[in-house]
Amino acid sequence: MRLTYTSDVWYKNAVVYCLDVETFKDGDGDGVGDFRGLTQQIDYLSRLGVTCLWLMPFFPTPNRDDGYDITDFYTVDPRLGTLGDFVEFMRTAHDRGMRVIADLVVNHTSDQHPWFVEARSSRDSPLRDWYVWSDTPEPDDPSQIVFPDKEDSVWEYDEGSGQYYLHSFYRHQPDLNVGNPEVRDEIARILGFWMELGLSGFRVDAVPFLIENVEPRLAEPHEFLADLRAFLTRRKGGSVLLGEVNVPYEDLLPYFGEGLGDQLTMCFDFIGMQNAWLAMARADATPLARALRERPKPPQDCQWAMFLRNHDELTLDKLTEEEQQEIFEAFGPREDMQIYGRGLRRRLPTMLGGDLRRIKMAYSLLFSLPGTPVIFYGEEIGMGENLDAEGRMAVRIPMQWSETGGFTQGEPVREVPEGSFAPDRVNVADQKRDPDSLLRWFQLLIERYRESPELAWGDCTVLDSGHRSVLAHRCDADGATVVVVHNLCDTAVDVSLALEGLAGCHLTDLLVDGTLRVSGDDTVEVPLGPHGSRWFRASAPDVPPEDASVKSR
Numbered sequence: 001m002r003l004t005y006t007s008d009v010w011y012k013n014a015v016v017y018c019l020d021v022e023t024f025k026d027g028d029g030d031g032v033g034d035f036r037g038l039t040q041q042i043d044y045l046s047r048l049g050v051t052c053l054w055l056m057p058f059f060p061t062p063n064r065d066d067g068y069d070i071t072d073f074y075t076v077d078p079r080l081g082t083l084g085d086f087v088e089f090m091r092t093a094h095d096r097g098m099r100v101i102a103d104l105v106v107n108h109t110s111d112q113h114p115w116f117v118e119a120r121s122s123r124d125s126p127l128r129d130w131y132v133w134s135d136t137p138e139p140d141d142p143s144q145i146v147f148p149d150k151e152d153s154v155w156e157y158d159e160g161s162g163q164y165y166l167h168s169f170y171r172h173q174p175d176l177n178v179g180n181p182e183v184r185d186e187i188a189r190i191l192g193f194w195m196e197l198g199l200s201g202f203r204v205d206a207v208p209f210l211i212e213n214v215e216p217r218l219a220e221p222h223e224f225l226a227d228l229r230a231f232l233t234r235r236k237g238g239s240v241l242l243g244e245v246n247v248p249y250e251d252l253l254p255y256f257g258e259g260l261g262d263q264l265t266m267c268f269d270f271i272g273m274q275n276a277w278l279a280m281a282r283a284d285a286t287p288l289a290r291a292l293r294e295r296p297k298p299p300q301d302c303q304w305a306m307f308l309r310n311h312d313e314l315t316l317d318k319l320t321e322e323e324q325q326e327i328f329e330a331f332g333p334r335e336d337m338q339i340y341g342r343g344l345r346r347r348l349p350t351m352l353g354g355d356l357r358r359i360k361m362a363y364s365l366l367f368s369l370p371g372t373p374v375i376f377y378g379e380e381i382g383m384g385e386n387l388d389a390e391g392r393m394a395v396r397i398p399m400q401w402s403e404t405g406g407f408t409q410g411e412p413v414r415e416v417p418e419g420s421f422a423p424d425r426v427n428v429a430d431q432k433r434d435p436d437s438l439l440r441w442f443q444l445l446i447e448r449y450r451e452s453p454e455l456a457w458g459d460c461t462v463l464d465s466g467h468r469s470v471l472a473h474r475c476d477a478d479g480a481t482v483v484v485v486h487n488l489c490d491t492a493v494d495v496s497l498a499l500e501g502l503a504g505c506h507l508t509d510l511l512v513d514g515t516l517r518v519s520g521d522d523t524v525e526v527p528l529g530p531h532g533s534r535w536f537r538a539s540a541p542d543v544p545p546e547d548a549s550v551k552s553r
């Protein structure tokens with residue numbers, strides 16, 4: 001596929017912005033965010049450069065897992081608005097050229113979902129087989145317990161009907177049984193419903209659990225993903241499934257559909273993310289460089305989704321215990337900053353000690369790594385966390401629009417942080433007026449990233465920078481090249497890079513002013529400040545560098 005067709009594979013260089021309607025903006029003053037409030041802020045998101053919104057679950061819920069426990073898949077939680085409000089929001093987002101995807105949480109339902117209420121009512125219930133039951137469950141493997149602070153088994157005994165039901169997550173989230181064709185049909189109907197209302201796809205929750213924990217076991221668990229993808233494509237070409245698949249690289253390719261790419265369109269790069277944190281903790285790019293080199297190439301039309309922080313704990317589960325400890329020491333030494341023994345419940349800016357230079361470098365890295373960047377609301381202004389909130393809720397705080405908060409006219413549903421990350425110190429309104437703010441940096445990064453699709457989906461080569469603290473890589477596509485260099489340590493460094501095939505070329509800095517020249521023997525000296533980041537576009541010796549800063553398509 002040539003870069004000319006970027007709009008066909010729009011997700012390959014999208015800017016995905018994850019938000020929770022509940023905490024983004026309250027439009028009616030009841031203290032809870034809603035679709036009307038979100039709709040008012042669409043222009044903010046579009047000016048930031050967001051091209052795709054990912055909505056966390058907005059369906060009716062008892063809210064015991066922040067909406068990941070659903071009681072009705074076919075409407076909007078009344079606290080967040082009505083289906084009418086949803087459609088008005090969709091229309092506004094589309095008018096500003098933004099696509100919308102939503103969380104698809106069908107590994108389980110809430111135990112209050114009418115399906116489960118019916119299924120547990122009797123062993124003869126027509127919906128009994130919509131869930132997974134056992135008289136004699138296998139003993140638990142402790143490494144399979146996702147929330148070890150609250151659960152010690154994935155089976156719960158149901159007194160009423162005298163059997164155990166499976167719950168991969170909390171006990172109030174019984175697993176749906178996709179081994180049952182009726183359940184698979186119903187899931188397709190859910191997809192179809194929201195597609196008809198304009199969605200461009202889904203972020204698929206907990207994918208490995210969804211296809212593996214079923215009864216009877218599916219002969220070909222991946223066939224179900226392929227069926228979903230085929231269904232989606234029949235309904236609307238170009239729609240995506242973005243999968244939460246936290247497995248080692250060697251097990252991941254089947255989720256894309258091996259060579260076919262006919263299952264998930266994108267998968268989050270959990271391994272790259274964890275190694276990026278290890279690299280930052282050590283001020284040594286080696287772990288990240290290794291991950292990028294080892295990462296399998298997704299099939300054509302598929303893509304990696306890159307992130308540094310998401311709405312959950314910052315999981316470090318794929319690192320060794322020693323590596324986890326290094327990261328804890330560097331970025332979350334206190335016990336109340338850690339969670340489940342394998343992660344952190346802080347946002348990025350607090351972990352980096354509020355050091356703006358370092359924070360800017362981290363996000364420059366995110367936007368330049370090969371893949372599609374996914375950001376969590378509030379990252380663009382450097383919001384912190386509220387450690388007084390329970391568990392993962394620490395990072396799910398109300399969006400900080402102004403000095404006084406600006407999230408609601410009423411009493412906010414959740415508390416904002418105090419101290420140096422409180423709304424009077426960190427907010428959108430102030431940063432809009434400040435040319436050196438993180439918000440402005442995000443806008444610049446996004447503008448340059450969108451102008452340089454080579455970054456997201458060109459051929460990426462990690463270069464030898466000669467300095468452990470420096471990650472250098474180049475992205476080539478269609479004869480165009482972007483070279484990117486990041487310094488993970490707090491002292492200035494000059495690196496010498498060998499750039500094959502670029503002898504005599506100009507390197508035009510895309511972030512600040514400046515041009516470098518590659519020597520006749522392919523090398524270039526790049527000066528980097530402490531936590532410095534530089535993005536360059538290469539242009540032939542006879543092209544004036546100023547014409548090369550934007551590659552027109």
Ligand code: GLC
Nearest residue numbers: 065068105169205206244312
């Ligand atoms: C996923 C979500 C998480 C949720 C869990 C159960 O891991 O990211 O927030 O609690 O699934 O649905």
